[in-house]
Structures are given as C-alpha cells and as structure tokens.
Amino acid sequence: MTSYSFTKIDCPCGKSINASYPMSICTWLNPYLVEEFLEGTLFSAKCKSCDQVFQINTSVLMNTPRGMWYIPTNKDLNAMKTFLIQTDVMNGEGKVYSPGEMYQKLEYNKTHKLYQKLPDS
Ligand SMILES: [Zn+2]
Numbered sequence: 001m002t003s004y005s006f007t008k009i010d011c012p013c014g015k016s017i018n019a020s021y022p023m024s025i026c027t028w029l030n031p032y033l034v035e036e037f038l039e040g041t042l043f044s045a046k047c048k049s050c051d052q053v054f055q056i057n058t059s060v061l062m063n064t065p066r067g068m069w070y071i072p073t074n075k076d077l078n079a080m081k082t083f084l085i086q087t088d089v090m091n092g093e094g095k096v097y098s099p100g101e102m103y104q105k106l107e108y109n110k111t112h113k114l115y116q117k118l119p120d121s
Contacts (some may be wrong), residue, residue, distance in 0.1 A: 002033070004023065009054050009056075021073075027102060036079070061112075064102075071083070
C-alpha cells in the first residue's frame with residue numbers, strides 16, 4: 001500500500017494548493033507511479049485558479065528489485081533512467097518492466113544476494 005503525504009503550497013495568485021504525493025514507491029506493485037515520476041507529474045501540483053504548476057522537492061523511498069533507496073524528486077531525468085535500469089525497474093530501451101517481470105527479478109536478486117544498497121550515484 002502506498003502512503004501519501006500532504007503539503008500546502010501558497011500560489012502567488014493568492015490561492016493555496018493542497019498537494020498530495022507518495023512517501024514511498026514499490027516499483028513492482030505500482031509501476032504506473034514510476035511512469036508518472038518520469039513524466040514529472042507525480043511530484044507536481046497545479047493551481048486550480050491560475051494553472052501554475054509547482055514541483056514538490058522532497059525524497060521518496062523507492063523499493064526496487066535491487067533494493068531500497070531514497071531518491072530526490074528533482075533528480076535529473078537521465079540520472080533517474082540510469083538508476084532505474086541499474087535497479088531492474090526499466091530495460092535498456094527505457095521501458096518499465098511489468099509487475100511480473102520485476103517480481104521475477106526481485107526473486108532472482110534475492111536468491112543471488114543482489115538485493116542491496118548500491119552506492120549513491
Ligand atoms: Zn494560482
């Protein structure tokens with residue numbers, strides 16, 4: 001289950017936005033959250049009054065088939081893709097694996113003691 005946190009953003013137009021965002025992402029249970037993260041929509045909020053979009057700068061705990069890492073939500077997109085390929089979330093062509101494929105990789109990595117913390121990039 002994904003737990004969400006909430007933040008209040010004061011828009012220059014005078015309205016305030018109540019934004020919610022996930023505190024953790026389990027990549028094989030919720031691959032759509034990975035897609036939204038890459039699209040830049042997961043950690044952003046839009047003012048309903050003036051349409052201005054705000055990025056939410058925080059960290060999210062990502063549980064991948066290779067281990068768990070805290071990832072800054074403003075991580076560079078290319079660095080993010082490299083990370084996702086290294087952690088068996090995405091293939092070399094940039095496609096996010098299916099839940100079944102990721103689960104198989106998770107089992108394989110655990111059996112071969114590859115489920116661990118990699119050095120921070
Ligand atoms: Zn506004």
